[in-house]
Amino acid sequence: MADKQNEKKVTPRSEDFAGWYNDIILRAELADYSPVRGCIVFRPDGFAIWEALRDELDRRIKRTGARNAYFPLFIPQSFLQKEAQHVEGFAPEVAVVTHGGGKELEEPLIVRPTSETIINHMFAQWIHSHRDLPLMLNQWCNVVRWEMRTRLFLRTTEFLWQEGHTAHATRAEAERETLTMLEVYRTFIEEGLAVPLVFGRKSAAERFPGAEETYTVEGLMGDGRALQCGTSHFLGQNFAKAFEIRFLDEQNQMQFAWQTSWGVSTRLLGALVMVHGDDQGLRLPPEVASTQIAIVPIWRKPEERDQVLQAAANVFQALKAADLRVRVDEREGVTPGFKFNDWEMRGVPLRIEIGPRDVAAGEVVAARRDILGPAGKSRLAIGAVAERASALLDEIQRNLLKQARDSMVANTRQFIDYAALRVQMEGEGGGGLADIYWCGKAECETKIREETRATCRAIPLDQKVEVGRCIVCGESANERAYFAKAY
Numbered sequence: 001m002a003d004k005q006n007e008k009k010v011t012p013r014s015e016d017f018a019g020w021y022n023d024i025i026l027r028a029e030l031a032d033y034s035p036v037r038g039c040i041v042f043r044p045d046g047f048a049i050w051e052a053l054r055d056e057l058d059r060r061i062k063r064t065g066a067r068n069a070y071f072p073l074f075i076p077q078s079f080l081q082k083e084a085q086h087v088e089g090f091a092p093e094v095a096v097v098t099h100g101g102g103k104e105l106e107e108p109l110i111v112r113p114t115s116e117t118i119i120n121h122m123f124a125q126w127i128h129s130h131r132d133l134p135l136m137l138n139q140w141c142n143v144v145r146w147e148m149r150t151r152l153f154l155r156t157t158e159f160l161w162q163e164g165h166t167a168h169a170t171r172a173e174a175e176r177e178t179l180t181m182l183e184v185y186r187t188f189i190e191e192g193l194a195v196p197l198v199f200g201r202k203s204a205a206e207r208f209p210g211a212e213e214t215y216t217v218e219g220l221m222g223d224g225r226a227l228q229c230g231t232s233h234f235l236g237q238n239f240a241k242a243f244e245i246r247f248l249d250e251q252n253q254m255q256f257a258w259q260t261s262w263g264v265s266t267r268l269l270g271a272l273v274m275v276h277g278d279d280q281g282l283r284l285p286p287e288v289a290s291t292q293i294a295i296v297p298i299w300r301k302p303e304e305r306d307q308v309l310q311a312a313a314n315v316f317q318a319l320k321a322a323d324l325r326v327r328v329d330e331r332e333g334v335t336p337g338f339k340f341n342d343w344e345m346r347g348v349p350l351r352i353e354i355g356p357r358d359v360a361a362g363e364v365v366a367a368r369r370d371i372l373g374p375a376g377k378s379r380l381a382i383g384a385v386a387e388r389a390s391a392l393l394d395e396i397q398r399n400l401l402k403q404a405r406d407s408m409v410a411n412t413r414q415f416i417d418y419a420a421l422r423v424q425m426e427g428e429g430g431g432g433l434a435d436i437y438w439c440g441k442a443e444c445e446t447k448i449r450e451e452t453r454a455t456c457r458a459i460p461l462d463q464k465v466e467v468g469r470c471i472v473c474g475e476s477a478n479e480r481a482y483f484a485k486a487y
């Protein structure tokens, strides 16, 4: 089992973040490159994380009242053209099907880059009266956006996501829904993935094509670059007008519906790697780890084998009965040290070691992935192993969030001087989050982007009413904004 992959050294994170990122994903067997350029294969350990994320987010989405549905992968090309900004935004990256069954199609079909158009086409058939509203649907699916430069999980031609689409009778209700979903994403990502976020509005330049307002949750990765982790769009009546989604209100007046759409994708797996990973490999938060605990039985003499394996099986049963996701590493022919490294690489939050002396003492050794070395080790009585291990997993979950939050705070800086911002953003890596006053004018945003490569990530909501000076033009600015170099 000691394959060549495992003997190859992982690129150190501090030396080459991008190289490290790819090494970790391949070595932890989350994903692999595919023969189709820009597409990736999700291996079982990677897909299991996505399933855990999906199941938890699905519960939270359904709690808001949305229901799951499924719409076709193929969309008539003419649909994309119905909303002017939408077509402009997506046309360059759309895959088009021109032939089917050996014949040229009368109308080409696009492979969905997002489903606003086809879903709203159907909404127009289903919505007639205010009694049909709100209509709140969510879809789990794949989408295709032809990417020229791809990166595992972060930018791939095909990716998996969920996309929610809702229609409401009033502007206020749709705006409320947009913010409700932003909050669902924020709490889900912070609680489940232990990834701290900043959140707020997008600038006009960063808005979703066809939206009146886009809200975002943004994480800060280990190299100081930001990653957009989820977005929620207030679409106003743009799509309702393009697709004629009209209803009779309570006064019997014809109205256009107010709409939202919102989504998160398999990018979140990239965030997990980049926020928590270290030179030893992945560090998975227990909430989303497909294996939360790995049990490593250790013996030297053949006569110790049976009792150690029996104890490991008992501990396994006790943990399993407590609904913990646990595996026993019974591989033969590799050393315990090899197994420890392997589980550390795979990011398993807790490792339990059982040797003959532990069995005699009625104890096991628990080793935390978030605190390496002796400081992260403790002895647990076999009789109380499930309870103690659960408590440790809770602690690990909290600690990973705390470590990530501390790092985010340490890498968030306020700037009042444009030259200092430029110096901060120089170089190949990130530069952290810059918290600055921006007047809101597009030319100041463009200047920052062109000269520092930092883009406006989020304009926080509920700001204190204070007036400052725009970091670029010096004119009065009444809002602060987060700028960063981003993935």
Ligand SMILES: [Zn+2]
Binding pocket: 438, 439, 440, 441, 444, 470, 471, 472, 473, 474, 475
């Ligand atoms: Zn300005």
